[in-house]
Each structure stands twice: as C-alpha cells, then as structure tokens.
Amino acid sequence: MFDPPTAALLRAVLDEVCENVSRTETGVRTHVASKILEAAMGGDTSVDRLKQVGRKALSEAPTMWR
Template structure:
C-alpha cells in the first residue's frame, strides 16, 4: 500500500505521537495510528502533514 519511505515516516510520526500520550490512555496509540493512516490514505505522507 505504501512504499518503504512512506512507511518509515508513518512509523516515525506514530512513535513521536505516542511518546507524548499519557501512558494510562491505553486506547490512544490505536486512535493515533488510525488518524495517521487516514491522512496517509488520502495522500498526506509528509512528516509535517502527518503530525
């Protein structure tokens, strides 16, 4: 679905976002991943756009 470079950016944005989420919010990483993939699916794959 996404190339190596885009996938690496998706992982980087997800990791960055999850670091700033309170650890007690167990569902937060899934929500963040969903939003990142939603943006990427419509063509937004730049780091700035995914953040």
C-alpha cells in the same frame, strides 16, 4: 499498501506524537495511528501535516483511553 520508506515515516510520526503515551495504552495509539493512516491514504504524506493530524487525534482521543 505503502512502500517501506513511507511506512517507516508513518511509524516515526506515530512514535513521535505518542512519545508520552505508554505502549500499553493501545486504544490511544490505535486511534492516533488510524488518523495518521487515513491522512496518508488520502495522499497527505508531508511530515508536518501528519504530525498535525496525529496531535489532533491525540488531543481528541476519548478520555477513557488516557
């Protein structure tokens, strides 16, 4: 799907955006990850844009997941 450097970038963005989200909160992390992946698959791989997408997804995550 993605080359190793891009996959590492996506992981780093996810980890940064979700730095204050427990790893046990898989619903939130999955929601954010899916939005980041969606943006990257659409060709948007700039770090700033991916972080923006991730932060927006985090803010919009259903409250039952937080």
